[in-house]
Amino acid sequence: xxxxxxxxxxxxxxxxxxxxxxxxxxxxxxxxxxxxxxxxxxxxxxxxxxxxxxxxxxxxxxxxxxxxxxxxxxxxxxxxxxxxxxxxxxxxxxxxxxxxxxxxxxxxxxxxxxxxxxxxxxxxxxxxxxxxxxxxxxxxxxxxxxxxxxxxxxxxxxxxxxxxxxxxxxxxxxxxxxxxxxxxxxxxxxxxxxxxxxxxxxxxxxxxxxxxxxxxxxxxxxxxxxxxxxxxxxxxxxxxxxxxxxxxxxxxxxxxxxxxxxxx
Amino acid sequence: xxxxxxxxxxxxxxxxxxxxxxxxxxxxxxxxxxxxxxxxxxxxxxxxxxxxxxxxxxxxxxxxxxxxxxxxxxxxxxxxxxxxxxxxxxxxxxxxxxxxxxxxxxxxxxxxxxxxxxxxxxxxxxxxxxxxxxxxxxxxxxxxxxxxxxxxxxxxxxxxxxxxxxxxxxxxxxxxxxxxxxxxxxxxxxxxxxxxxxxxxxxxxxxxxxxxxxxxxxxxxxxxxxxxxxxxxxxxxxxxxxxxxxxxxxxxxxxxxxxxxxxxxxxxxxx
Numbered sequence: 001x002x003x004x005x006x007x008x009x010x011x012x013x014x015x016x017x018x019x020x021x022x023x024x025x026x027x028x029x030x031x032x033x034x035x036x037x038x039x040x041x042x043x044x045x046x047x048x049x050x051x052x053x054x055x056x057x058x059x060x061x062x063x064x065x066x067x068x069x070x071x072x073x074x075x076x077x078x079x080x081x082x083x084x085x086x087x088x089x090x091x092x093x094x095x096x097x098x099x100x101x102x103x104x105x106x107x108x109x110x111x112x113x114x115x116x117x118x119x120x121x122x123x124x125x126x127x128x129x130x131x132x133x134x135x136x137x138x139x140x141x142x143x144x145x146x147x148x149x150x151x152x153x154x155x156x157x158x159x160x161x162x163x164x165x166x167x168x169x170x171x172x173x174x175x176x177x178x179x180x181x182x183x184x185x186x187x188x189x190x191x192x193x194x195x196x197x198x199x200x201x202x203x204x205x206x207x208x209x210x211x212x213x214x215x216x217x218x219x220x221x222x223x224x225x226x227x228x229x230x231x232x233x234x235x236x237x238x239x240x241x242x243x244x245x246x247x248x249x250x251x252x253x254x255x256x257x258x259x260x261x262x263x264x
Numbered sequence: 265x266x267x268x269x270x271x272x273x274x275x276x277x278x279x280x281x282x283x284x285x286x287x288x289x290x291x292x293x294x295x296x297x298x299x300x301x302x303x304x305x306x307x308x309x310x311x312x313x314x315x316x317x318x319x320x321x322x323x324x325x326x327x328x329x330x331x332x333x334x335x336x337x338x339x340x341x342x343x344x345x346x347x348x349x350x351x352x353x354x355x356x357x358x359x360x361x362x363x364x365x366x367x368x369x370x371x372x373x374x375x376x377x378x379x380x381x382x383x384x385x386x387x388x389x390x391x392x393x394x395x396x397x398x399x400x401x402x403x404x405x406x407x408x409x410x411x412x413x414x415x416x417x418x419x420x421x422x423x424x425x426x427x428x429x430x431x432x433x434x435x436x437x438x439x440x441x442x443x444x445x446x447x448x449x450x451x452x453x454x455x456x457x458x459x460x461x462x463x464x465x466x467x468x469x470x471x472x473x474x475x476x477x478x479x480x481x482x483x484x485x486x487x488x489x490x491x492x493x494x495x496x497x498x499x500x501x502x503x504x505x506x507x508x509x510x511x512x513x514x515x516x517x518x519x520x521x522x523x524x525x526x527x528x529x530x531x532x533x534x535x
Contacts, residue, residue: 055439089440101432106454116440168440 001032004175004208005054010067010077012049012058012232020064023049025232027067029210031176036202036209038223038240040216040255046232047212051178053077054210055094056084071176089116093169097181099161103153110149113137113168120172136167140197159190163197170201177201178210183218191215195222216259220244228252278533282526289520293343296336304329304337304490313506322512326502331495331512338490339516345405345484345491346471352410353471354464357417362448364418365425376422379415387412387474388481395483405484409474413467420463424456431455458534465528469521476517492517 010027013020024046031037039047052058054069056076069076071092074083093116096102103112113133117124124132130149137145140163153161162182169177179198183191195218202209213219219226219240226243228236228251236249247253273279301321308328316323322331360379364372382390391408398404428434429452437451476493478484484493495513503510 057435057439085441085443087441088438089442094436094439096432096436098432102436104433104437104451104455106457115437115442119441119443119446165436 001035003030004033004071005029005031006068006070007050007054008068008070010050010053010069011065012046012053013064015064023232024053027234029054029227031208031210033175034202034206034208035225036198036211036223038219038226039210039212039229040214040219040226041229042214042255044231045229047229048180049232050229051094051180051210051212054176055092055178056088057094086120089169089174090120090172091174092176092178093172093174094178094180095162095165095169095182097184099158099165099182099185102165103161105153107152108149109137109151109153109156109164110134113149113164113171116168116172132171133167136171137164139201140164140167140170141193142167158186159193162186162190162194166194166197166201170205170207173205174207176208176210178212180212181214182211183213183215191218198222216244216255228255276530276533278526279530282523282528282530285519285523286527289339289343289516289523292336293340296340300333300336302330302333304333306330313502313509315506316508323506323508325495325499325506325509331509334490334495335492335512335516338492338495338513339520341489341491342472342475342493342517342520345402345409345475346468348406349409349413349471349475350464350467352406353413353467354417354460356410357414358421358453358460360414361418361421361423362425362453365422366429366444366448366452368426372422375418379418382411383415383419385412388477391474391478392481392483400483405475405478409471409478412474413471416467417463420459421456424459425452428452428455458531462528462532465524465531468524469528472517472520472524492520 007027007029010024011022012024013022027046027050029037029050039050041047049058053065054076058065065077067077071087074087076084076087103109110130110133113136114129117129117132134145134149137148142148142160142163148156148160148164153164156164166182177198182198183194186194198209198211199222201207211219211222223240226237226240227234228243228249230251236243236247236252243252244256247256273283306329308324311320311324311328313326314320314324320330320332322335325331325334360375364375387409390412391405394408394411395404425448434447434451437447442451475484475491476496479491479493480497482497484491492513496510496517499509499513
């Protein structure tokens with residue numbers, strides 16, 4: 001399998017206070033083309049931090065990062081901002097857990113979906129952009145895409161907004177999609193739909209997905225491989241089936257035991 | 265959608281009152297471009313310091329000039345200066361506030377301390393300094409008032425940008441590879457246009473008053489051309505003899521300020 005993202009020994013440390021605080025330690029991740037990897041763990045386990053580092057969003061001065069994040073022959077941790085920016089939104093996209101606030105309230109949906117195309121592919125004409133945006137909106141399951149194209153965020157429900165976010169993230173056909181708890185703010189039926197949508201995107205476009213969640217049942221539905229994190233460390237990783245069947249680490253066992261079961 | 269907006273506007277007493285008052289003033293100014301009852305600088309020794317009458321709606325001044333005509337002309341001048349001041353002040357202030365707020369750090373600290381220092385200066389004093397160094401004239405008046413208005417806009421915009429720059433949608437845009445300049449001007453500034461609109465209207469009022477104040481002190485527009493402040497300053501020695509001379513320009517200044525203040529309040533309360 002072709003490896004497109006190779007993270008080795010990622011180490012993230014905060015220097016905001018007198019004592020440095022370690023957020024992520026020795027994080028390794030190999031992401032193959034078309035693969036879906038899940039990262040699970042409780043709040044504060046460093047899963048989002050790792051993802052943000054991969055997406056290049058951790059560039060505050062008070063953060064010390066070591067290790068390597070290799071993508072297309074470039075180390076995302078040390079490359080200059082211009083190179084990083086040329087990847088962001090085009091090759092690597094991210095969707096957040098807050099669909100309610102992640103869309104700009106004063107711009108219409110179409111504008112926001114097209115944004116990445118406008119930035120990275122200036123050569124594409126306006127009509128072509130609009131065509132692609134509407135296609136994308138349809139592809140994420142928004143039925144009257146032409147109407148949604150002209151609407152504003154406050155006119156849409158949470159699930160619809162998350163679909164719009166996915167459309168905006170996918171418009172440039174990125175190689176990697178990072179989904180940082182994309183379903184947390186949504187209700188259960190919509191969660192399942194979004195997971196289905198991610199699966200479909202992965203199948204049809206061959207996008208590699210890093211799926212971050214604390215919901216093990218969703219991870220087991222979606223991911224082939226899973227990484228379990230606790231307090232900044234990887235405690236267990238392997239194929240989803242294996243980890244779920246025979247969890248080796250105590251923490252993983254506890255997480256699995258915490259999945260609510262419906263008994264009739 | 266459109267219809268609803270109109271209904272909402274008509275229901276808001278501030279917007280209605282402000283719109284009517286400002287509309288009347290603007291109407292007066294626009295009519296003044298095409299027709300005025302008398303030439304505003306034409307003197308008439310036979311009709312000095314008359315009270316209000318049908319012949320002279322606001323009476324005449326100490327040189328027999330028709331006050332209503334002069335008010336029509338003067339409010340045009342005052343409005344132009346106020347608009348110019350706001351364009352300079354809000355324009356420069358917005359750019360400074362947006363950039364310092366967005367980048368933060370050392371640049372922000374230094375710029376804001378300079379702005380604080382500028383804020384501490386009374387605008388009139390600043391204008392007097394500029395006028396006494398560079399002489400009296402339109403450009404000097406506009407520049408000095410403009411500079412005096414930069415700090416308040418810079419502060420307001422900086423605060424709003426600080427509020428917006430950590431919003432999820434800004435983070436999200438950053439992850440799409442949006443450049444800093446595009447982020448400030450396309451993603452953040454449109455989100456603070458409501459606050460901008462009301463502070464521009466309030467600033468507008470202050471500009472009208474500041475122009476009137478400067479003209480009153482004699483550094484604004486020069487005789488025989490009229491501006492509202494100039495007329496007010498000329499009229500004070502005839503206050504007891506001919507009260508209509510003071511009342512004419514005074515009432516128009518009050519109405520102008522009141523109209524914009526109502527509009528500003530209405531916009532602030534919108535939503």
